[in-house]
Amino acid sequence: MSFAIYMVGFLMFLGGVVWGAVVAGVPHLYIGIGSLIVLGIGIFSAVGRTRSKDAS
Numbered sequence: 001m002s003f004a005i006y007m008v009g010f011l012m013f014l015g016g017v018v019w020g021a022v023v024a025g026v027p028h029l030y031i032g033i034g035s036l037i038v039l040g041i042g043i044f045s046a047v048g049r050t051r052s053k054d055a056s
Contacts, residue, residue: 003050010042 014035021031 003046006046006050007042010046014038014042 017038018031018035021034022028
């Protein structure tokens with residue numbers, strides 16, 4: 001799976017979580033902080049899953 005496809009899916013997931021948090025009335029500051037943390041975890045996960053293995 002390519003990095004771009006993984007990130008598009010992850011961003012759609014994150015968008016749904018953020019939308020749900022807004023509807024639930026969570027303060028915007030907490031949504032922003034949580035989104036940055038989860039986005040960082042998503043990037044680390046995408047790089048780990050899509051990185052080609054070393055041939056050694």
